[in-house]
Amino acid sequence: MDRVLEVIRKRRSVRGFKSDPVKKEDLETVLEVAMYAPSAGNRQPWHFTVITDGKLINELSARAKAALAADRNSPYQQRAADPNFHLFYHAPVVIIVSGAESSRLAHTDCAAATQNILLAAEALGLGSCWVNLFLFAFRGEGGEDLPGHLGIPGGYKPLYSIALGYKVHDNWPVPPRKKECVTYIDG
Numbered sequence: 001m002d003r004v005l006e007v008i009r010k011r012r013s014v015r016g017f018k019s020d021p022v023k024k025e026d027l028e029t030v031l032e033v034a035m036y037a038p039s040a041g042n043r044q045p046w047h048f049t050v051i052t053d054g055k056l057i058n059e060l061s062a063r064a065k066a067a068l069a070a071d072r073n074s075p076y077q078q079r080a081a082d083p084n085f086h087l088f089y090h091a092p093v094v095i096i097v098s099g100a101e102s103s104r105l106a107h108t109d110c111a112a113a114t115q116n117i118l119l120a121a122e123a124l125g126l127g128s129c130w131v132n133l134f135l136f137a138f139r140g141e142g143g144e145d146l147p148g149h150l151g152i153p154g155g156y157k158p159l160y161s162i163a164l165g166y167k168v169h170d171n172w173p174v175p176p177r178k179k180e181c182v183t184y185i186d187g
């Protein structure tokens with residue numbers, strides 16, 4: 001049990017990855033435990049796209065950056081214009097979590113599956129980062145064809161993405177946590 005708590009506390013958003021490929025069995029484990037997430041009515045309204053094709057990962061990053069850079073309302077507009085900024089921090093693996101449009105709580109269920117992936121990654125000695133800016137890749141030119149290229153089944157839409165790989169170092173900053181968010185009602 002201590003180990004579970006340690007993994008939860010230790011997980012950080014990792015924003016720098018080695019180029020080494022992730023072991024196939026580790027990838028399979030991460031996906032297997034994703035599917036053990038709870039889901040409303042046990043509908044399991046998720047689909048996972050696992051991308052290890054570096055060219056495609058770079059293309060997704062470039063597409064999202066182009067759409068972000070063109071968005072004057074985005075706080076990330078300036079960041080997206082930086083040629084050194086890679087949306088997935090050069091991770092060798094990107095997992096896209098898509099949700100069934102027919103399922104009202106797909107967002108919630110897929111978020112639970114995504115968190116399982118982040119925790120499993122940490123337990124296996126991998127780094128991960130939840131990257132939602134990837135959704136901009138679907139907004140730009142040709143974005144409507146992207147779900148098909150990514151093998152996302154009809155009736156599902158991309159919701160979340162995870163950058164995954166070996167960490168370049170193990171000292172990622174711990175953003176401070178709010179403490180005033182608990183109410184105890186004692187009997």
Ligand SMILES: Cc1cc2nc3c(=O)[nH]c(=O)nc-3n(C[C@H](O)[C@H](O)[C@H](O)COP(=O)(O)O)c2cc1C
Nearest residue numbers: 011012013014015129130131132133134173174175
């Ligand atoms: C829904 C969601 C979307 C996020 N999107 C991004 C993102 O696009 N890029 C990124 O670098 N981090 C992203 N993050 C990571 C958060 O910035 C990070 O979780 C937060 O700063 C707390 O840091 P920690 O994960 O190390 O505890 C996202 C996290 C969540 C939950």
